[in-house]
Amino acid sequence: MSTEQSNPPQVTSADVARAAGVSRATVSFVLNETPGARVGETTRARVLAVAKELGYVPHAAARSLRAGRSDLVVVPVSVSAIGRLFSEWIDEVETALGRLGYTVVLHGDRTSDPVAAAQVWAQLRPVAVVAVNDSRMTAEAGQVLTRAGVRAVVAGAAAPVAGVTTFVGDQSEIGAAAIGHLVERGRTRIGVVMPAERGLSAFARPRLTGAQRAAEEHGASVTALPMRYTDDAAAAIALLCRELELDGVFGYNDEYAALLGAAFGDRGVAVPRDIALVGADDLVLGQVVRPRLTSIRYHLPSPELLAEAVDRLVQEGSAPPLPRVWFEVVPRQSS
Amino acid sequence: MSTEQSNPPQVTSADVARAAGVSRATVSFVLNETPGARVGETTRARVLAVAKELGYVPHAAARSLRAGRSDLVVVPVSVSAIGRLFSEWIDEVETALGRLGYTVVLHGDRTSDPVAAAQVWAQLRPVAVVAVNDSRMTAEAGQVLTRAGVRAVVAGAAAPVAGVTTFVGDQSEIGAAAIGHLVERGRTRIGVVMPAERGLSAFARPRLTGAQRAAEEHGASVTALPMRYTDDAAAAIALLCRELELDGVFGYNDEYAALLGAAFGDRGVAVPRDIALVGADDLVLGQVVRPRLTSIRYHLPSPELLAEAVDRLVQEGSAPPLPRVWFEVVPRQSS
DNA sequence: GCATCGTGATAACACGTGTAAGCATTGGTA
DNA sequence: TACCAATGCTTACACGTGTTATCACGATGC
Numbered sequence A, B: 001m002s003t004e005q006s007n008p009p010q011v012t013s014a015d016v017a018r019a020a021g022v023s024r025a026t027v028s029f030v031l032n033e034t035p036g037a038r039v040g041e042t043t044r045a046r047v048l049a050v051a052k053e054l055g056y057v058p059h060a061a062a063r064s065l066r067a068g069r070s071d072l073v074v075v076p077v078s079v080s081a082i083g084r085l086f087s088e089w090i091d092e093v094e095t096a097l098g099r100l101g102y103t104v105v106l107h108g109d110r111t112s113d114p115v116a117a118a119q120v121w122a123q124l125r126p127v128a129v130v131a132v133n134d135s136r137m138t139a140e141a142g143q144v145l146t147r148a149g150v151r152a153v154v155a156g157a158a159a160p161v162a163g164v165t166t167f168v169g170d171q172s173e174i175g176a177a178a179i180g181h182l183v184e185r186g187r188t189r190i191g192v193v194m195p196a197e198r199g200l201s202a203f204a205r206p207r208l209t210g211a212q213r214a215a216e217e218h219g220a221s222v223t224a225l226p227m228r229y230t231d232d233a234a235a236a237i238a239l240l241c242r243e244l245e246l247d248g249v250f251g252y253n254d255e256y257a258a259l260l261g262a263a264f265g266d267r268g269v270a271v272p273r274d275i276a277l278v279g280a281d282d283l284v285l286g287q288v289v290r291p292r293l294t295s296i297r298y299h300l301p302s303p304e305l306l307a308e309a310v311d312r313l314v315q316e317g318s319a320p321p322l323p324r325v326w327f328e329v330v331p332r333q334s335s
Numbered sequence C: 001g002c003a004t005c006g007t008g009a010t011a012a013c014a015c016g017t018g019t020a021a022g023c024a025t026t027g028g029t030a
Numbered sequence D: 001t002a003c004c005a006a007t008g009c010t011t012a013c014a015c016g017t018g019t020t021a022t023c024a025c026g027a028t029g030c
Helices: A014-022 A022-031 A043-054 A058-066 A082-098 A113-121 A141-145 A172-184 A201-218 A231-243 A254-266 A303-316 B013-020 B026-034 B041-054 B060-067 B084-099 B114-123 B139-147 B172-182 B201-218 B229-241 B254-264 B302-314
Strands: A074-077 A103-107 A128-132 A150-157 A164-168 A191-194 A221-227 A249-252 A276-278 A295-299 A328-331 B072-076 B103-105 B126-131 B152-157 B165-168 B190-195 B221-227 B248-250 B277-278 B295-297 B324-330
Touching: A014 A022, A014 A201, A043 A141, A058 B060, A074 A082, A074 A113, A074 B172, A074 B229, A082 A128, A082 A303, A113 A141, A128 A303, A164 A303, A164 B229, A172 A191, A172 A201, A172 A249, A172 A276, A172 A328, A191 A201, A191 A231, A191 A254, A201 A221, A221 A231, A231 A254, A249 A254, A254 A276, A303 B041, A328 B277, B013 B026, B013 B103, B026 B041, B072 B084, B072 B114, B084 B126, B084 B302, B114 B139, B126 B302, B139 B152, B152 B302, B165 B302, B172 B190, B172 B201, B172 B248, B172 B277, B172 B295, B172 B324, B190 B201, B190 B229, B201 B221, B221 B229, B229 B254, B229 B277, B248 B254, B254 B277
Parallel strands: A074 A103, A074 A128, A128 A150, A150 A164, A191 A221, A191 A249, A249 A276, B072 B103, B072 B126, B126 B152, B152 B165, B190 B221, B190 B248, B248 B277
Antiparallel strands: A103 B103, A295 A328, B295 B324
């Protein structure tokens, strides 16, 4: 990042002003259509023409420096660490916020320390930060952001975070729901898949603890099954299940559950007769495989509602509370 | 976005300077460890302590404004519109660039006009823009970016783009490879799935034209099969295939192919006996379903290589050409 | 006793932008 | 003719940062 090369010439509003034979202020008035400003029709046309010809694009950094506020919304998320469900939701949140005039950027850094991560986000001086199921969004992180002038700090988390607008969605409820369903189906010796892939533990751990909690309530037993997302790993887990004489498995996820289901099929283990299988996230994939996967469906706050909350927080400093995330068992053939 | 609310107090380096009883310049020297600067050990310690206590975080916009260059790399991409293959690759590119000191942000705007899109990216004044299979990265878009001072404009595209460092990867070769393989397996009446989901046409159309080209060469016939990513749509297409007496299908993608394969299975259509099925992207999913999917595997430039190319472009203004993307048929049970 | 030097710190500018305040010109009115 | 108001434009500052040039001061060399 250290170089002696000369910077390429950037077109600034001063260039436009010079070429149009007016002052820089006039250029600003024309391009921003400043309400109170008075500019003659001929000069206005000339400025617009020159700006277009020179290919002038305003400098967002300089603009927000002057304004004391940017239109940036940072969403910390690693694209590969989220499932289809979340990526579609995030896409829609992005569209909704864009409609309100915000510029959304996704940032996928892997910094594990909450404060360090927050400092990275804070450097960009966004007007808002929206974190979903990011364990780094702690109270301290929120404080760092607030001190950096971030107006809206929003998080989806298992429990309210101090100083952060939280929409509560406890992943452990997914595990609990899955176990509850399996017990209803008469299963008591239950395995819970724990994905070994990086970045997923934030989701996986609470799902396991929720499963353990529910198992204890219902008098069932739970065994954690660490598994990578490969064919071979699934085969090994399938053997292990038979060895442990399990009669039900919560597969963490539709993706992992489907992989495991295929491994069962290959080894003549009948689903759901010999062993019942439950996924989560309700992906289309669950309906691609046979037997179709029983799954746990999410109900996240609507993207429009979230965008509105962010906007209210930015404008007025407060917003009505966001609805709680809730989960629903969708029974299909695999259980 | 227009509000009269007072801005929250932001901690600036001036605040740190005041609290530490030194000048702002000294603060800058300490925090940046400026090579030529001389600061006493006691003041250095005091500045660091005060900065930490106040929770000071530098203002990236102001910094890059002064420096005339940012460390931002913009990657235009909609998270939901890319498959697992690309998201993992992008994640690794992000990590590799991060290691070199860059800040990568993903931006998922849906602007369709190339110049308008480029202007949005240019506002952020990134030091680099990396676009993969984004049809908006045209020569004009590249020019807008260059004029805004973007040093590295990199694209993955079907053909070299003027003024843009391109790594060529023609999606039509995927379609061609799939058809070639099916013909090899004795199939001549071939369907090609066209996903109806938004954002996917950039990939789908070239794959179809490649298939058509190859079919013509080999004396086979190709029928386009528009299909949404749902169970019902797949069922309808499965019926249509039987009606049209097709003996092979290229499913666009492992995801769509798997969905269609399940629909075949439900209707007693044997794969590959009655109809052969080929996917693409070589996702794990292809090994989750039975029969396992024959697929087309990508070989993208390694993330490290790409990151290095970006860095060289930024530093020196030029970089060795990136390797061409190539594709490989991975034969499995479905064909 | 004066010049030289090294050390530690600061004053001042520039980056590109938005905007409040001000200045010249013109038309209208008393 | 003298004054006011409106129009059209400009001058000047601030935002937070990095860096160059400069300054004060004590120690050292002759």
